[in-house]
Amino acid sequence: MILRIKRLAALAAACLLPGLGAQAAGNAEQIVQSLRFDSRALQHKKPFGAVTAGSEVRFTLQALPGVEQATLVVAQRRLEGNQDLIEYRELARLPMQKKTRRHGGLEQWSVPYRFGAPAIYGYHFELRIGGRPYVYQNNADPVHWTKEAGSMGLGLAEALPAELQQLRRYRQTVYAADFKVPDWARDTVYYYIFPERFRNGDRRNDPQPGRDRYQDKDVELHANWLDKPFKPGTGDGSDAVYNNDFFGGDLAGIIEKLDYIRSLGANAIYMTPIFRAASNHKYDTADYTQVDPAFGTNADFARLCAEAAKRGIRVIPDTSLNHVGSDSIYFDRFGNFKSGGAFESAKINPASPYAGWFSFDASQAEPDRQFKGWVGVLDLPEINKASPAFRAFAYGNPDSVMKQWLDRGAAGWRMDVAPWVPDDFWRAWRTAIKAHKPDAITIAETWFDASKFFLGDSFDSTMNYIFRNALLDYAAGGDARKLAAQLELMREAYPPQAFYALMNLISSHDQARALHHFGYLDDGDQAKLKDAKQRLRLAMFFQMMYPGAPAIYYGDEVGVAGGDDPYNRATYPWADQGGRPDEALLAEVQRLTAMRHALPVLRHGSLGAPLYLDEHVIVLLRQDGRHWAITATNNAATPQTITLQLPPALAGATFGDALSQEPIQARQGRLQLTVPALFGRVLTWN
CATH class of the missing domain: 3.20.20.80 (Glycosidases)
Structure with missing residues (x-):
């Protein structure tokens, strides 16, 4: 992916501090644009992904020389209902230390943090550059059905917002060490x-x-x-x-x-x-x-x-x-059961053995207003x-x-x-x-995003x-890079036992x-x-070759x-x-x-970042012990031929196509692969 940095030249020009010249502002802009943190790259965040309670995670931010101060800010998230409430309580502000040794001309700012009890945490980075405050935060990618934007991975550097509610925090899942899935x-x-x-x-x-x-x-x-x-x-x-x-x-x-x-x-x-x-x-x-x-x-x-x-x-x-049905032995709005329902024949029945299951408002004259239906649906009285x-x-x-x-x-x-x-x-x-x-x-x-349910205490x-x-x-023809961003979010946010x-x-x-x-x-x-x-x-091809059920x-x-x-x-x-x-x-x-x-490797095999990704093709590498698989899909209307750079273990491997049984040979660590139109291939080696 390409690092997406909001251009700040106009802002810098309009808001110069007294004595700050245009050249200094330009240098500051270059430094801001150089900021880099990728939550899925081990050189930036280690270990990868969700961690168990009590784990220490090291965060490393890169930038051109000139960052005056860098701070990691950690908060704990509270999410209730159908995302009706999302709020963060700040836990720590940790000064990051600049390493003396540079990497590719970039300075390294680093700090560890040990996470406590199982929860969903948020984090972002606050920086001072050219005397001004900036934030490095989650990107702005929309996530299906999810109110919090940001697919994680590479983020965005922007001016620090005045309101904390405007922050797009990275999210960190911390789960119980004894979380076990069948x-x-x-x-x-x-x-x-x-x-x-x-x-x-x-x-x-x-x-x-x-x-x-x-x-x-x-x-x-x-x-x-x-x-x-x-x-x-x-x-x-x-x-x-x-x-x-x-x-x-x-x-x-x-x-x-x-x-x-x-x-x-x-x-x-x-x-x-x-x-x-x-x-x-x-x-x-x-x-x-x-x-x-x-x-x-x-x-x-x-x-x-x-x-x-x-x-x-x-x-x-x-x-x-x-919730239950309004026509049930527990509620019995229509008098069909004669079982002592809590709202028998549309009347509140305090003597019902189920009376405590529901919340009633006897001050209302209209029966429809005397109880709460789930999301307003009166056929579905909500349970207390x-x-x-x-x-x-x-x-x-x-x-x-x-x-x-x-x-x-x-x-x-x-x-x-x-x-x-x-x-x-x-x-x-x-x-x-x-x-x-x-x-x-x-x-x-x-x-x-179901991360909060995967802490080891519910689902x-x-x-x-x-x-x-x-x-x-x-x-349907959408960009493969958007698919990858959504899948990579879950690979990072969900504990592996839940992800699989x-x-x-x-x-x-x-x-x-x-x-x-x-x-x-x-x-x-x-x-x-x-x-x-x-x-x-x-x-369905993609569904069958991807981790999960x-x-x-x-x-x-x-x-x-x-x-x-x-x-x-x-x-x-x-x-x-x-x-x-x-x-x-x-x-x-x-x-x-x-x-x-x-192929157990498709069900059990490790999964990393895509081995290859463009507008149409996504290639994934899987490993299960000595068994390897390369999976590739193509949503274009024409076949796509690509060249893959393989890890050393596969440099000269002869792969077999799982569906056609046709052999395909890697040469000097490279593999040329043609992926059929609107379909895919699974190549295996062991």
């Missing part, structure tokens, strides 16, 4: 299922209009499995109610297709909630202790886990401990997570909900809307989960939306599917569909398209239901997952 996590390929739309294995449990209810309204059942999901107000013939249309997908359908899932190369199933709930998405939990009748029974869940285990597949369920009774029910009791489902075969939990739940809740929750089942995985739903992994957005942008366990998704039930992102709008345009599938193939959203592997909710939740196009799955695309995905499973 060993199996980095070897996982997830198959990500929205159960209502995957497979109907038992028609006897299909929701029936006139019999089953959605809150106080009727349900809708699609007669045709290949229908599009209903969206009120679009003229599709549906009623005016959202999330009340059903296709009949269930646990029996997943069990029926376990061999298919295994043939795809997946060895774990992550599925969105299956507990009893009124909606088709089931995030409006009605009863945490029961599988929804439309999905089957508790025994069916246990059978799913047992049958999956026979095939080497783990099952990870999903739920929210932040401080309630001791709820905490005991959720994870504290010997027969708590979390433990019950682990005992039925779950391999861990994916937790919905994790940022809305207090940190102390997650700390106690993790302790309970790991004590009950030490190798259970804990996965957060976070969309922004092992997260749904990696930064990866998703960066990779989709790249596969990240759920690296491409599509999800909350965002438009990949084909939609790549320009196919489900309108039958075959040229756009062909191009979109090629770009999906590129994205790839997640395949059901149907992506056979070309299912769809825009925003509800169209991203379309049914899988099974041939026996009249669908036309893309068998060629399926075979390609199987080939890629097989490559990943066959």
Whole structure:
């Protein structure tokens, strides 16, 4: 990357101190422009990346002679909610010492700092040059979904802002030394299922209009499995109610297709909630202790886990401990349960055993104003997570909900809307989960930089939306250097055990599917569909060769398209239901997952900064003991030929192409490589 320094000539000319001449100002500008700190370079920051509590880190800044003073400023970050609060408390101001020996004409300013307890820290450098204050801080790169700008690495030198809130601090993750992630996590390929739309294995449990209810309204059942999901107000013939249309997908359908899932190369199933709930998405939990009748029974869940285990597949369920459904045994707004809900028939019920789970305002006359819905959604009453009774029910009791489902075969939990739940809740929750089942995985739903969840006291992994957005942008034709910046941020900020366990998704039930992102709008345009599938193939290639756990959203592997909710939740196009799955695309995905499973270096191998990077091509070097791999991708419409400078260990290596088996020879430490258009290559050597 090129060091980006804001030009200060105009400022210097306008703000000269008395007696400071134009030549001095020009010299000061040159010194400011020469400032250099790269948080990923060992000559500037050692050791690299996230560190354990109590570790000492040495920071070194370079500049032309003339810096009068340099100070490292360290602060501790506090982040709450969905980035609703971000603030820093200053901990230390450390004078940096100038080394007498120069490097390439540049002076070295250095200081060590020993970090304390696990936390996210911030740091920046304050300098005095030509009698004026400057700051060297994080760059201004936007990070997907993240309020704090800056992808780290090379930074920017600027005039010191008057307000500290304007600083872009570098961020330093300090995590617990005993932070352990399940060993199996980095070897996982997830198959990500929205159960209502995957497979109907038992028609006897299909929701029936006139019999089953959605809150106080009727349900809708699609007669045709290949229908599009209903969206009120679009003229599709549906009623005016959202999330009340059903296709009949269930646990029996997943069990029926376990061999298919295994043939795809997946060895774990992550599925969105299956507990009893009124909606088709089931995030409006009605009863945490029961599988929804439309999905089957508790025994069916246990059978799913047992049958999956026979095939080497783990099952990870999903739920929210932040909110329940208004139509639930806990809240019972519509009087459907007669179970003593806390808001039974739209009236506050202080005698309810669940009354302490919620916060009510009895002074309000209007029922809608008497409680808080999560992000204002009244269908989802927000739980008071401080309630001791709820905490005991959720994870504290010997027969708590979390433990019950682990005992039925779950391999861990994916937790919905994790940022809305207090940190102390997650700390106690993790302790309970790991004590009950030490190798259970804990996965957060976070969309922004998830560093705060990887301190060793809450989660092992997260749904990696930064990866998703960066990779989709790249596969759509975006600059490879922007992809690299986002990925390098996570490599630096996340502890390695979490980084290698990240759920690296491409599509999800909350965002438009990949084909939609790549320009196919489900309108039958075959040229756009062909191009979109090629770009999906590129994205999945990258997903399979990169550290972390790839997640395949059901149907992506056979070309299912769809825009925003509800169209991203379309049914899988099974041939026996009249669908036309893309068998060629399926075979390609199987080939890629097989490559990943066959090459441990892709799952376990070390990862450094890109070996090569330009607008279209990104090349990564991996090492796992004596095994090496070079991975390269190209998002250009034409093949790209590049020359790589290899480390000495590979100077004369003969590599094999993991997909074509074609040999390729390095000569005198250099390797000429042609990367195919809109795809990639994996070269291996041992």
